[in-house]
Amino acid sequence: MSTDYSRALGARLRAIRNQQGLSLQGVEDKSHGRWKAVVVGSYERGDRAVTVQRLSELAVFYGVPVSELLPDPRPSSAVTSSSKIVLNLESLGSLPADEAGPLARYASTIQAQRHDYNGKVLSIRAEDLKSLAIIYDMSPDELTSRLIEWGVISSGMDSVVGFGGPDDEDDEELDPNWERRRSPR
Numbered sequence: 001m002s003t004d005y006s007r008a009l010g011a012r013l014r015a016i017r018n019q020q021g022l023s024l025q026g027v028e029d030k031s032h033g034r035w036k037a038v039v040v041g042s043y044e045r046g047d048r049a050v051t052v053q054r055l056s057e058l059a060v061f062y063g064v065p066v067s068e069l070l071p072d073p074r075p076s077s078a079v080t081s082s083s084k085i086v087l088n089l090e091s092l093g094s095l096p097a098d099e100a101g102p103l104a105r106y107a108s109t110i111q112a113q114r115h116d117y118n119g120k121v122l123s124i125r126a127e128d129l130k131s132l133a134i135i136y137d138m139s140p141d142e143l144t145s146r147l148i149e150w151g152v153i154s155s156g157m158d159s160v161v162g163f164g165g166p167d168d169e170d171d172e173e174l175d176p177n178w179e180r181r182r183s184p185r
Helices: 003-019 024-030 037-045 052-062 089-093 097-114 126-135 140-150
Strands: 084-088 121-125
Touching: 003 037, 003 052, 024 037, 084 089, 084 126, 089 097, 097 121, 097 126, 097 140, 121 126, 126 140
Parallel strands: none
Antiparallel strands: 084 121
């Protein structure tokens, strides 16, 4: 197992343990000594390789699917790691509802909540993109590619804004160089 993967796996193990409100000692206590704090800690640091069997047993102990303990092997795109993504609402509005319906409804809901009806662009968080990817039954990177194909985000990722807070107003102007392509699917 590579060092990077071991560390990523360890980070997932630590995140699950923390979500459950357990310290390393808490894991040992709750498991009645089955899981030693020092062993779980070494898994989390990536200092010790964990077997598939032990990983499966740890998933049962935490009450989560094994897949939740595994890090995502796909590299993340810049879009999924940025804080804001700017949607081109004019391009979105020109797409057939069967392709873009969930995204259009989502954007409409956000516009209503923000009382923002400029109709040109709308900023969403990268976390929103992850949620939308679940709705579309694809990874965030796959959804990003689809949105680029549709012309809903710019192909040069110029629409990604990596600064500003969550309450920023969306005063961006429509980029005239945005590509307006539809997915052939």
